[in-house]
Each structure stands twice: as structure tokens, then as C-alpha cells.
Amino acid sequence: MLSKKTKYAFHALIYLGKNQEQGAILIQEISEKYGISHKFLENILLELKKAGFLGSKKGKGGGYYLIKEPHEIPLSRVIRLLDGPIALLPCVSLNYYEPCEECENQDTCGLNKVMANVRDETLKILEMKTLQDILEKE
Amino acid sequence: MLSKKTKYAFHALIYLGKNQEQGAILIQEISEKYGISHKFLENILLELKKAGFLGSKKGKGGGYYLIKEPHEIPLSRVIRLLDGPIALLPCVSLNYYEPCEECENQDTCGLNKVMANVRDETLKILEMKTLQDILEKE
DNA sequence: CATTTACTCTATAATTTTTGTAGGTTTTGT
DNA sequence: ACAAAACCTACAAAAATTATAGAGTAAATG
Numbered sequence: 001m002l003s004k005k006t007k008y009a010f011h012a013l014i015y016l017g018k019n020q021e022q023g024a025i026l027i028q029e030i031s032e033k034y035g036i037s038h039k040f041l042e043n044i045l046l047e048l049k050k051a052g053f054l055g056s057k058k059g060k061g062g063g064y065y066l067i068k069e070p071h072e073i074p075l076s077r078v079i080r081l082l083d084g085p086i087a088l089l090p091c092v093s094l095n096y097y098e099p100c101e102e103c104e105n106q107d108t109c110g111l112n113k114v115m116a117n118v119r120d121e122t123l124k125i126l127e128m129k130t131l132q133d134i135l136e137k138e
Numbered sequence: 139m140l141s142k143k144t145k146y147a148f149h150a151l152i153y154l155g156k157n158q159e160q161g162a163i164l165i166q167e168i169s170e171k172y173g174i175s176h177k178f179l180e181n182i183l184l185e186l187k188k189a190g191f192l193g194s195k196k197g198k199g200g201g202y203y204l205i206k207e208p209h210e211i212p213l214s215r216v217i218r219l220l221d222g223p224i225a226l227l228p229c230v231s232l233n234y235y236e237p238c239e240e241c242e243n244q245d246t247c248g249l250n251k252v253m254a255n256v257r258d259e260t261l262k263i264l265e266m267k268t269l270q271d272i273l274e275k276e
Numbered sequence: 277c278a279t280t281t282a283c284t285c286t287a288t289a290a291t292t293t294t295t296g297t298a299g300g301t302t303t304t305g306t
Numbered sequence: 307a308c309a310a311a312a313c314c315t316a317c318a319a320a321a322a323t324t325a326t327a328g329a330g331t332a333a334a335t336g
Contacts, residue, residue, distance in 0.1 A: 001222070001223055001225070001226060001227070001228070002226045002227060003322095003323065003324085004323080004324070005323080005324080007227065007238075007240075008240075010249055011240055011249070014248065014249060026282075027282080027283080028282090034240040035239065035240065036240075037324085037325060037326080039325065039326055039327080040324065040325055040326085042283080042284085043285095043325090045283090046283080046284070046285085049283095049284095056282090056283060056284090057282085057283080057332095057333080058281080058282055058283045058284085058331075058332045058333050058334090059280085059281055059282060059283080059332060059333030059334050059335090060280070060281045060282075060333070060334045060335070061281085061282090061333085061334070062281075062282050062283065062332090062333070062334090063282075063283085064283085075252075075256070079226075084139070085139055087139070088139060088140045088217075089139070089140060089145065090139070100145075101173065102145075102146075102149055102172040102173065102174075108276065109276070110152065110271075110272040110273060110274070110275035110276035111148055111149070111152060111272050113272075113275040114213075114267055114271050114272045114275060117267070118213070118263055118264065118267060121259075121263045122260060122263065125256055125259045125260065126256065129252055129255070129256060133248075133252050134248040134249050134251075134252045135248060136248070137248035137251040137252060138246065138247070138248035141293095141294065141295085142294080142295070143294080143295080162311095164311075164312095165311080165312075166311090175295085175296060175297080177296070177297060177298080178295065178296055178297085180312080180313085181296095181314095183312090184312085184313070184314080187312095187313095194311095194312060194313090195303090195304080195311085195312080196302070196303040196304055196305095196310085196311060196312045196313080197302095197303055197304025197305055197309085197310060197311060197312080198304065198305045198306075198309070198310045198311070199304080199305065199310085199311090200303085200304070200305090200310075200311050200312060201311075201312080202312085
């Protein structure tokens with residue numbers, strides 16, 4: 001399951017995507033719309049900005065806005081940014097790899113091999129689906 | 139990512155699967171093999187038993203053993219049992235459904251639709267892969 | 277150029293979930 | 307009867323997630 005953080009990130013991205021022509025949008029507008037704590041959402045939007053998905057403007061008339069096209073934002077990147085690994089085990093994670101403690105030899109570990117396989121298949125889906133797919137179905 | 143509980147469950151199932159002909163196997167044998175706390179593993183094996191994957195025998199000479207064929211144990215069932223939903227959002231979970239608070243109407247929610255789609259694709263993989271696939275690659 | 281607005285940043289508090297422990301109970305083989 | 311080993315319930319500890327606080331920085335505006 002996605003954390004609330006990631007779920008909120010998606011909601012925010014969707015909202016910003018739907019209102020792209022409006023220019024900068026206040027944190028508050030989004031947080032009220034979805035009933036998300038202002039401060040919590042603030043942190044999330046900041047992460048999305050640092051990751052290059054959003055731009056922002058300070059001061060009066062400021063706010064956040066998308067700086068990538070919705071089709072350039074795959075689900076995989078949002079999930080990785082806020083939730084971490086997509087793989088089911090650390091020992092098959094591409095971005096957050098860690099050896100596992102239980103098995104002495106990863107090369108002869110069936111669990112490792114199958115989970116690497118699952119990861120590849122999962123990634124295919126999550127890299128293919130983008131913010132645009134979500135927006136098109138709204 | 140899988141919880142340790144689920145990961146340990148897989149290790150135990152793999153061990154029991156590899157040693158099926160030995161009959162009942164002690165919790166302790168498995169816990170020592172993988173460096174898992176005896177008591178923690180005990181809880182896990184009990185859950186696997188209640189779910190119908192394992193049988194057990196009490197007293198001297200007792201232990202646990204597989205009562206399903208490895209090909210009858212899909213990853214999806216183990217994960218659902220110990221980790222819960224496979225879906226990324228509660229509002230698209232088949233086994234642990236809960237409406238989401240943010241969207242007023244699920245039928246017009248693009249996120250819901252796309253995530254339902256992701257769930258279907260993920261399930262295809264996790265239902266297809268079974269304990270047998272893991273055992274074959276050991 | 278002072279004021280207001282709104283994002284930026286860091287730290288910390290509260291809550292929830294996960295992980296692990298304790299200790300007694302029941303069943304079984306010898 | 308005794309010892310071995312699963313069964314069961316409750317609780318404790320640790321980690322992760324969720325949320326809050328408050329001071330800082332930049333921009334717009336009159």
C-alpha cells in the first residue's frame with residue numbers, strides 16, 4: 001500500500017495537472033480541497049519540487065505549478081520518491097539495494113530470483129502509467 | 139516492500155518445501171537456519187497453518203510440514219495473509235477494501251481507475267508465481 | 277521601503293505499525 | 307508421568323509514519 005504521503009502527492013499532482021492553466025496554486029487550496037493538513041502537504045510539495053516535478057513562486061500570487069508534462073511523470077518516480085523502493089525485497093531493489101541477511105548467497109537464492117522477476121514486471125506497469133493516464137480518466 | 143514477517147514466511151515455506159520428505163520440521167531448525175527469532179517465527183508459522191498452508195504435529199517428533207503442493211501456493215496469498223492488501227490504495231483493494239476519504243466520488247476518480255488497473259496487472263504476476271517457481275530456482 | 281504573503285527549512289512531537297518477548301496451556305510420544 | 311514441542315494471549319520495544327511548530331527567505335505591492 002502507498003503511504004498517505006504518496007497518496008497525497010498524487011492528489012496534489014492531479015490537482016495541479018487539472019489546473020495547469022491557472023498558474024501558481026496555493027498549498028492551502030489543495031489542502032482544503034482534499035482535507036490534508038496544510039503543513040504536511042507543504043513538506044510533500046517541497047519534495048516534489050526538489051525532485052523536479054514542480055516549480056514554485058514565493059510571495060503574494062505565489063504557489064506551486066507543474067513544470068513537467070503529465071506524460072513525463074510516471075507513477076514509479078512518484079512512488080520511489082516518497083515511499084521508497086518498488087521491489088518487494090531490499091536485495092532486488094534497483095534504487096535502494098541492500099543485501100539480505102538471511103541468505104548467504106544471493107546468486108543461488110530462489111526467492112531473490114523470483115522477486116527480481118516480480119520487480120521487473122511491476123516496474124513495466126508503473127513506468128508505463130503516468131500522471132497523464134490519471135488525468136485522462138478524471 | 140514486504141514486511142519481515144512476510145519475508146520470513148517465504149523463507150520458512152521454502153525451507154519446508156525443500157525438505158518435504160523429512161516430515162515434521164522444528165520451528166527451531168528454521169529459526170536457526172535463517173537467524174530469525176524463535177518466538178516471532180512461531181507466530182508466523184501458526185498463521186500459515188491457520189491459512190491452510192501448513193500442518194503441524196505437537197509433542198516429541200513434532201513440527202511443521204507443507205500440506206499444499208508448492209504450485210498451489212501463489213505469492214499473492216502469502217503476501218495477503220501476512221502483509222495485507224496488494225492494491226496500492228484501500229479504495230481499489232479486493233480483499234481489504236475501504237473507501238478513500240479524499241475523493242467524494244470514486245466513479246469519477248482517475249487515481250482510483252488507474253490504481254485498479256495497476257492492481258489487476260500486479261495480481262496477474264503474483265497469482266502466477268508460486269512457491270514452486272522459487273523452489274525451482276534454488 | 278515596510279508590510280503582507282507564501283514558500284523554505286529544520287526540528288520535534290504524536291501516533292501507528294511492525295517487530296519481538298514472555299509465560300502459560302495443550303498435545304503427543306516414550 | 308515426563309519431556310518435548312506446538313498453541314495461544316497479551317504485552318513491550320522499536321521503528322516508521324504522520325503531523326505540528328516556528329523561525330527564515332523571497333517576492334509583490336502600495
